Amino acid sequence: MKREKTRMNILQYESKIWATADLLRGSGIKESEWPSYMMPFFALTMIESRLVRMFDNLKVEIGEEAFANINKNDLYDMIKDQGQGYNIYIFEKNQTLTDICKNDKSFEIDFDAYLHGFDGETKDLLGVDATEGEKFLDIKGVISKLKSKKVLMGYTKLWSEVDLKPFNNSEITTLEEHIKRKWADISAETAGEQYTPDDVIALIAEIIASKIEESDKLLKIYDCTCGGGNLLFGVEDRINAKFKRLTQTFGQDWNDALYALAKIESRFRPDSKIEHGNTLVDDKFYNEEFNVVIANPPYGVSWKGYQKDIENDKTDRFKFLPSISDGQLLFMQHMISKLDSFGMGVVVHNGSTLFSGDAGSGESNIRKWMLDSDIVEAVIQLPTDEFFNTGIYTYLWVLNKNKQPQHKDKVMLINASEKFKPLKKSKGSKRKEVDKESRKQIVDTLTQFQDTDFAKVFDKEFFYFNKQAIMLTNVDEDGISFESKLKAGKTSEKLKSTKLSNGERELTEFVITHFNVDQYSSLADFFEKDIKPFISSLDYKEQSLVISTDLARYWFDSEKETLIKEVKGKQESLGCGKIVVKSFYKNANKTQKERIEISVEIMPDYQKDYEIIPFHRDEITNKEVIAAFMAKYITKPFAYLENTVGVELNFNKIFYSPEKLREVMDILAEINTIENELRKLEEGLII
Known part of the structure; x- marks a missing residue:
């Protein structure tokens, strides 16, 4: 009970500390900047309270009479052995922030001597002599800004009234956590900067x-x-x-x-x-x-x-x-x-x-x-x-x-x-x-x-x-792929085309060595600005793309999802496949002129896909599970590609609980109640 009471006592300082921000607000300092002004002074208050308490404890341990006669060097050795730092100004002049703030005429000189009375590490952490790059709490920079606003002494005096000396380390830590939480709340630039x-x-x-x-x-x-x-x-x-x-x-x-x-x-x-x-x-x-x-x-x-x-x-x-x-x-x-x-x-x-x-x-x-x-x-x-x-x-x-x-x-x-x-x-x-x-x-x-x-x-x-990759072979409405029409060892069939048409435009020469279009400066310019964009925009499924050769015409029937070959008016389904048209610009060489070449191939329509399948630790069983999944869900011909094992922990999937639907009668009753209330309101308006 006593420990809890002490804890409550120290938390009373939370509002007192936070009240120091009122002066910052009045000085036109933005709320997001408050922590940078408050941190060094809060640290100063904590350090002073602990050093004074350490100093008082040493007096008790040594005894008042012995302490009064102790050699100064021996005293500082004892203080340094504590590993908590020291402040010459406090120990030799027996003055604290409270004492310094009593004399406004000597305040700035005394405050500077007080800050420089700390040991080297404390001065570094506070930023007493901070230069660019090594600022830490940067009390030097804060003091400079407070001076320019003519509020340094007033601000320091507010902090000097926060007396933490009666409290032990754990109690001070409790207060520190509450203050740092508030700083985190207003100064975190992203949700990633978390105070626990x-x-x-x-x-x-x-x-x-x-x-x-x-x-x-x-x-x-x-x-x-x-x-x-x-x-x-x-x-x-x-x-x-x-x-x-x-x-x-x-x-x-x-x-x-x-x-x-x-x-x-x-x-x-x-x-x-x-x-x-x-x-x-x-x-x-x-x-x-x-x-x-x-x-x-x-x-x-x-x-x-x-x-x-x-x-x-x-x-x-x-x-x-x-x-x-x-x-x-x-x-x-x-x-x-x-x-x-x-x-x-x-x-x-x-x-x-x-x-x-x-x-x-x-x-x-x-x-x-x-x-x-x-x-x-x-x-x-x-x-x-x-x-x-x-x-x-x-x-x-x-x-x-x-x-x-x-x-x-x-x-x-x-x-x-x-x-x-x-x-x-x-x-x-x-x-x-x-x-x-x-x-x-x-x-x-x-x-x-x-x-x-x-x-x-x-x-x-x-x-x-398992993330199992597979290569699907697409088929037409009869379950046939162009793959079945290819000769053994071949992956595509090249067409020696004489004409290409998409219903709007026609190319009748598939090796172009000249041009007569005024807006183009060269054959290369004609290729870049005209032929290349046209060829890349062709879509054999969405457009009426027809390829004509000396022997036959070819196109894709989107309704039946099959390639059609027509010879002398007789049509033949070749199975599901795709038409690939490419264009190339070729520089002149010893045997050939500068030219534009257009190639056409028909080939099977393959499609890479992935299936997510439950994993089993036993390798043989895992393969059987994958095979069973494929047999059940994949109807097209396919070939196995790589299998990658992934890991995720999905709380929503495991703990999902569907919202319970209300009974229809309850909903109707609620609607009826609302309608009655609206009717009464309308009657009141009419009256």
């Missing part, structure tokens, strides 16, 4: 907790897109609340400001390493493996900017490459590569990772590799309206390299789309939360790994399918 809600963090932590146990072994937790650290540290805190195991967190992000916030937070945790950079091209933990991986990578974000680096990657992380427009499955493969031999993870994605890409595509091949490796234990569909800046469905992929024997080669789908409690007040696009009872149902269902009304367990091959 607290209820989803709780669900991820509870899933992980269900699969680990008490141990004296260190639990290493990793987030490759950690942002400001809310998911990474939120999971760690919940694990620590349930287990006595030692934990160590690792995170990386390439957003300057969010990395800086996470890095600052990490220094006040027992064992945490946060690095800056693009995980996909510069993995800062390349030689590390982890017990637990978690991530909420960006959705639908292109990786074109570093395409060459990905394609030339030598780490063997990326088995296949997804569409360049969406890098989610690159992060997925990276996360899997970071798991130790018994590791597990939970990764948040949108629906595209389940079904985007056809069989043989990078996305499908990645899914197949994951299922072939038997690393996917479950996929959980979350409710819509769960995240702060998008209303789409999101999914938790549960990865596990240490499946229980009965879970081997199986995947569970959990449809938790209805497992939520509506929020009393929406937070951006977030209108729902996966409440405590719903989280328990989801975790229990995953643990029991049995079918329920909202979950199903499948053999992993259930999600595989």
Whole structure:
């Protein structure tokens, strides 16, 4: 109860912190820019509160009398040993932001000395001496803008009134998560930039907790897109609340400001390493493996900017490459590569990772590799309206390299789309939360790994399918193809034509060596502007295309879908085929003049097609299933081409529930009621 009360007390500062934005609004600063002004000052407030508390704790540990007599160098050695940074101005002058803001005449000088009193790393993270390229929180740039608007002291004073010193690290982290959530809500440029809600963090932590146990072994937790650290540290805190195991967190992000916030937070945790950079091209933990991986990578974000680096990657992380427009499955493969031999993870994605890409595509091949490796234990569909800046469905992929024997080669789908409690007040696009009872149902269902009304367990091959390519031979109404008229070994018949007509235009010479059309400057010009466009526009099925030779006339009968050959008025059906007319411009050579050649061939009408057929893990049985499908559904002659095995996980297909139709009598009764109400309204108007 005391812990909950303290938590509520610190959340009272949420509105006070957010009120600092009123000054920004009054200064004409756009709402989308507020986070960039608030982040460095919030970080400043957090750092100061923790350093002052650390300083006070040292006084207690050493004793007031001993502390008063301690050598300054020894004191700073003790402070540096804490690994939380330091500030000479605070420690030597015993002054904080509150004290600095009391004197408006010396404020700017004192504030500058205060900022430069921090240790080197803190100054770098805050951006105290930021130059182009390395800004992080860029407090220097923010101060310059606030000065130009003549509100620097007023803005700093508002932040100095946020007193976080009475609260511990965990409580400050709770407040930080609430503030960062609001920033994410207003500053995310795309729906792909996601801040993970607290209820989803709780669900991820509870899933992980269900699969680990008490141990004296260190639990290493990793987030490759950690942002400001809310998911990474939120999971760690919940694990620590349930287990006595030692934990160590690792995170990386390439957003300057969010990395800086996470890095600052990490220094006040027992064992945490946060690095800056693009995980996909510069993995800062390349030689590390982890017990637990978690991530909420960006959705639908292109990786074109570093395409060459990905394609030339030598780490063997990326088995296949997804569409360049969406890098989610690159992060997925990276996360899997970071798991130790018994590791597990939970990764948040949108629906595209389940079904985007056809069989043989990078996305499908990645899914197949994951299922072939038997690393996917479950996929959980979350409710819509769960995240702060998008209303789409999101999914938790549960990865596990240490499946229980009965879970081997199986995947569970959990449809938790209805497992939520509506929020009393929406937070951006977030209108729902996966409440405590719903989280328990989801975790229990995953643990029991049995079918329920909202979950199903499948053999992993259930999600595989054959995409069988075939070459169909089209036939006419009598079931005949022109293929049967060809001599053995021939694939077509060339016609030595003398005339070509499509009902509107006629070409009587099929080798043209001269022309007499005034608007063309040359035979080549005549070919490019007249003959070539005309030939390419011919359609033997849609036009009355007739090819005449010295011996016969040929055309295609669209009604009977057959080629017709006419000799001296007698017509013969040749079977289904096609007429191919081509034109070529030829330069003059030693033996022939410059010319235009037109060729005509009749050939069988082949058509490549694909059939989607259920997959079976046994190769012989799989071939039998394909053959049975063809015998049942394909009536034309065909030849087998390549077979590609694809993988997709389709929640809609599996959990689709048709809307129950209302009874006719109920509908008629409702119509009758409405008609009566309308009649009464009309009578009232007449009166």
